[in-house]
Amino acid sequence: MASTQVNPTRMELTRLKKKRITAIRGHKLLKDKRDELMRQYLDLVRENMEVRLRVEKGILSANKNFVIAKAGMSEAALNTALMAPKQEINLEAGEKNVMSVNIPTFEYKTRTADENDIYSYGFAFTSSDLDGAVKSLADILPDMIRLAECEKACQLMAAEIEKTRRRVNALEHVIIPETEKNIKYITMKLDENERSTQIRLMKVKDMMLEEAHGYSQKAEEYEAV
Amino acid sequence: MYKIAVIGDYGSIYGFATLGLSICPVKTREEAKNKLKQLAEGKYGIIYITEAVAAEIKEEIEKYQEQTLPAIIQIPGVSGNTGAGVDGVKKTVEQAVGSDILFSQE
Numbered sequence: 001m002a003s004t005q006v007n008p009t010r011m012e013l014t015r016l017k018k019k020r021i022t023a024i025r026g027h028k029l030l031k032d033k034r035d036e037l038m039r040q041y042l043d044l045v046r047e048n049m050e051v052r053l054r055v056e057k058g059i060l061s062a063n064k065n066f067v068i069a070k071a072g073m074s075e076a077a078l079n080t081a082l083m084a085p086k087q088e089i090n091l092e093a094g095e096k097n098v099m100s101v102n103i104p105t106f107e108y109k110t111r112t113a114d115e116n117d118i119y120s121y122g123f124a125f126t127s128s129d130l131d132g133a134v135k136s137l138a139d140i141l142p143d144m145i146r147l148a149e150c151e152k153a154c155q156l157m158a159a160e161i162e163k164t165r166r167r168v169n170a171l172e173h174v175i176i177p178e179t180e181k182n183i184k185y186i187t188m189k190l191d192e193n194e195r196s197t198q199i200r201l202m203k204v205k206d207m208m209l210e211e212a213h214g215y216s217q218k219a220e221e222y223e224a225v
Numbered sequence: 226m227y228k229i230a231v232i233g234d235y236g237s238i239y240g241f242a243t244l245g246l247s248i249c250p251v252k253t254r255e256e257a258k259n260k261l262k263q264l265a266e267g268k269y270g271i272i273y274i275t276e277a278v279a280a281e282i283k284e285e286i287e288k289y290q291e292q293t294l295p296a297i298i299q300i301p302g303v304s305g306n307t308g309a310g311v312d313g314v315k316k317t318v319e320q321a322v323g324s325d326i327l328f329s330q331e
Contacts, residue, residue: 038321038322041321042327045314045317045318045321045327046327048314049311049314049327049328052310052311052314053311055300056300056301056306056310056311059300059301060301060305060306062240063237063240063301063302063303066239066240066303067303082239082240082242082243085242085243085244085245087243087244087245088245089228089229089244089245089246090226090227090228091226091227091228091229091270091271092226092227093227093270093294095293102293103293104270104293104294104296106270106271106296108229110245111245118243118244118245119243120242120243133240134240134243134244137240137241137243137244138243138244141244144273144298144300145271147298148271148273148296148298149296151296151298151313151314152293152296152298154314154317155290155317156291156293157321158317158318158320158321159290159291159320161320161321161322162320162321
């Protein structure tokens with residue numbers, strides 16, 4: 001039985017029928033949305049994992065190079081060498097709409113086009129290991145940007161998929177069955193009411209005829225004869 | 226126009242300065258919290274954060290998860306890879322699919 005009381009009226013019935021149509025339509029649309037999101041998400045998350053592993057490996061080896069570079073020169077000299085960076089990165093952030101999820105897209109521009117500007121120091125007083133270390137870090141930068149793009153998109157899409165899945169389930173297992181049950185209840189109730197009225201009318205008609213013609217009396221007389 | 230920032234202990238992040246990223250060396254939890262907040266409200270599109278620091282300020286990072294920008298990405302520090310970044314990816318798969326069907330065998 002329905003958890004909430006429904007009025008067995010025609011108006012309510014029309015309302016519920018409309019609600020059912022909307023719910024079914026919404027359910028279908030949301031299910032399509034979920035499927036498409038999932039398809040895109042799975043592609044993206046695979047790439048995300050791939051890029052992440054690559055970046056982590058790159059950072060690990062870059063860190064190793066930095067440690068070696070650090071060992072080869074004094075702390076003060078290293079700090080001085082890295083104190084004033086020449087290069088600067090400007091990030092252009094756009095938004096892409098994937099199935100109503102806004103995911104960021106990043107594009108970066110270095111301040112100067114010269115790729116040697118990552119070396120912010122003269123080469124005279126630094127060890128050559130430092131050059132290698134800086135270069136190895138610069139090499140993984142594009143991957144790092146891509147990682148940020150992918151990972152953020154994955155996070156946002158995962159949240160959206162979860163939300164959509166809940167909505168689909170709520171519609172499928174709660175809203176639609178409940179509406180159908182209520183529609184059935186109202187139809188039954190209205191039919192029952194109609195039958196009841198019909199019977200009452202027949203009964204009244206019988207009574208009125210009886211009063212006008214006195215059938216039962218006649219029948220008794222007939223039996224007596 | 227956005228910029229990129231790196232948060233972490235100085236030893237892990239000083240190299241990024243040469244590439245033109247802003248580095249924010251932090252030592253304590255409070256410092257990291259305040260820095261993250263300041264950067265997220267500023268003009269930073271991507272914030273890289275070392276796994277060690279990220280583990281300390283999980284709640285603050287989660288706050289920004291639903292926003293499009295900034296993207297807060299964990300990277301391994303100089304002390305080694307804790308696997309937190311990979312776990313993060315697995316967690317999103319779990320959230321989306323219900324269980325980790327892609328990377329669980331690894």
